[in-house]
Amino acid sequence: MVPAAFTVVFIAGNAQDITRFWMAVLTAGYACYGTLPWTAARPPRMLSAPEATLLMRINVHVLGRVSHNMNTFPSGHVAVALAAALVVCSVSLLWGVGFLAMTAGIAVAAVTGRYHYFVDVLVGAGIGLGATVTAFF
Secondary structure, three states, rough: HHHHHHHHHHHHHHHHHHHHHHHHHHHHHHHHHHOOHOOOOHHHOOOOOOOOOHHHHHHHHHHHHHHHOOOOOOHHHHHHHHHHHHHHHOOOHHHHHHHHHHHHHHHHHHHHHHHHHHHHHHHHHHHHHHOOOOOHO
């Protein structure tokens, strides 16, 4: 999502918008991922779920071998996606609405896919919003 959002900002915006984009996205990302050593927790998918479908069990099996199996608090995916979408909104409302819809999808999928707890997503959205506001001032 970030490369696509950057492309819109690059085409529809100006040099100041590009700077704002990277300030918002990187601030949001670093604020979330920088907390990993201190707030590491097991993601919800690692908890036993008797109602787990075959697909969920496969997901846990694969990620158990290729992932660090830690949960970031707050959600960096949501924070970065929201920051990118909000900057896109500032240069193109039409494209921005589409990116906001993708961000909502990422947030819902993070919780329903059991990658994050709801509070991770909520705080991630707050950080994305805060990083974007900061980039504009």
